[in-house]
Amino acid sequence: MTVQLQTAPAAFDADRAERFAERMAQAMNDGALMIMVSIGHRTGLFDVMAKLPPATSDDIAKAADLIERYVREWLAAMVTGRVVEYEPANRTYRLPPEHAAWLTRAASPNNLAVTTQFVPFLGRAEDMILARFREGGGTSYEDYHRFHEVMAEDSGQTVVAALFDVILPLVPGLEKRLEAGIDVLDAGCGSGRALHSLAERFPRSRFVGYDLSAEAIERASAVAAAKNLGNLRFEARDLTGFNERAAYDLILTFDAVHDQKDPEGLLRGIAGALRSGGVYLMQDIAGSSRLENNLDHPFGTLLYTVSCMHCMPVSLGQGGAGLGAMWGEELAETMLREAGFRSIERRRLEHDPLNVYFIARVW
Numbered sequence: 001m002t003v004q005l006q007t008a009p010a011a012f013d014a015d016r017a018e019r020f021a022e023r024m025a026q027a028m029n030d031g032a033l034m035i036m037v038s039i040g041h042r043t044g045l046f047d048v049m050a051k052l053p054p055a056t057s058d059d060i061a062k063a064a065d066l067i068e069r070y071v072r073e074w075l076a077a078m079v080t081g082r083v084v085e086y087e088p089a090n091r092t093y094r095l096p097p098e099h100a101a102w103l104t105r106a107a108s109p110n111n112l113a114v115t116t117q118f119v120p121f122l123g124r125a126e127d128m129i130l131a132r133f134r135e136g137g138g139t140s141y142e143d144y145h146r147f148h149e150v151m152a153e154d155s156g157q158t159v160v161a162a163l164f165d166v167i168l169p170l171v172p173g174l175e176k177r178l179e180a181g182i183d184v185l186d187a188g189c190g191s192g193r194a195l196h197s198l199a200e201r202f203p204r205s206r207f208v209g210y211d212l213s214a215e216a217i218e219r220a221s222a223v224a225a226a227k228n229l230g231n232l233r234f235e236a237r238d239l240t241g242f243n244e245r246a247a248y249d250l251i252l253t254f255d256a257v258h259d260q261k262d263p264e265g266l267l268r269g270i271a272g273a274l275r276s277g278g279v280y281l282m283q284d285i286a287g288s289s290r291l292e293n294n295l296d297h298p299f300g301t302l303l304y305t306v307s308c309m310h311c312m313p314v315s316l317g318q319g320g321a322g323l324g325a326m327w328g329e330e331l332a333e334t335m336l337r338e339a340g341f342r343s344i345e346r347r348r349l350e351h352d353p354l355n356v357y358f359i360a361r362v363w
């Protein structure tokens with residue numbers, strides 16, 4: 001790529017400009033690839049291709065029950081994006097098993113295609129967010145297409161799949177207490193998948209899920225009813241001003257504090273809602289509160305983008321603080337202390353570079 005410079009100031013570094021243009025070109029390709037990977041996931045094309053030998057676009061389209069002309073164009077993007085291999089002599093396409101290992105439903109919880117859905121999801125919100133840049137204000141969850149669906153699928157991989165093997169063991173003795181029977185709240189539970197798993201596994205414990213979104217709670221309650229989970233209750237409610245005194249032994253929040261209207265108030269409410277000996281397990285986005293520390297964050301751009309286009313505006317839209325997803329671990333810890341937590345541990349989990357876990361106690 002050549003950059004035409006009309007009047008280059010003396011200090012202008014043309015090599016640097018050239019490198020930047022190349023970086024932008026690569027970003028354009030990668031951004032486009034994310035949309036196509038999302039389509040590959042939603043159409044089931046990756047799942048179909050993982051089971052096929054090298055196949056023509058006709059065979060792939062037939063196996064996926066899709067229109068061949070669209071499948072062929074998608075395949076071209078996959079081939080040039082180095083996701084799928086192409087054999088020109090036979091016009092066959094192949095998804096290598098090493099790639100299928102990160103792109104199929106069978107590969108879950110390692111299915112990265114699930115997370116790529118956030119890119120087209122945010123693209124659809126561009127006009128709405130553009131208006132917020134000019135006019136201020138925020139958004140509401142209902143303004144976004146498929147938020148709770150994509151979120152539930154994503155946290156199904158990062159949280160639910162790791163719940164029993166990795167997340168609960170973060171709190172020593174917790175599994176035994178859950179087996180014996182305790183009261184548990186998931187605040188900002190979304191579609192409630194974590195609670196469905198917990199309530200099924202620990203029938204002696206009692207579980208409650210609160211979330212602002214009536215749509216998410218309806219979905220969560222329907223699953224609980226279908227699974228006949230009598231020890232699990234969901235309620236659509238705004239957690240602003242949450243104040244249930246000494247009501248729970250375990251409180252969970254999964255990616256649900258930073259986009260609240262009043263995160264500080266919620267943390268205070270959680271501290272007050274724990275019984276003596278109780279524990280608060282908070283999962284939130286991993287990162288520093290200081291931008292300069294996030295330059296090498298492996299998902300920095302993605303997270304600030306999700307924050308700018310979703311997490312921050314949904315909080316502002318509630319008249320809230322608009323902390324943003326990258327509020328950072330330093331601020332999170334300070335806010336936990338100010339809320340009354342005295343013992344705070346911070347843990348990272350190997351399977352999940354996007355999130356951090358805090359184990360907090362008031363005693």
Ligand SMILES: C[S@@+](CC[C@H](N)C(=O)[O-])C[C@H]1O[C@@H](n2cnc3c(N)ncnc32)[C@H](O)[C@@H]1O
Pocket residue numbers: 141151152155159187188189190191210211212213216237238239240253254255256259260261262318
């Ligand atoms: C990023 S989602 C996480 C959902 C779920 N915990 C998960 O991991 O899939 C954040 C959730 O917080 C909820 N939320 C935001 N503000 C809230 C408020 N003021 N009161 C109750 N819930 C709220 C949203 O409805 C949303 O479901």
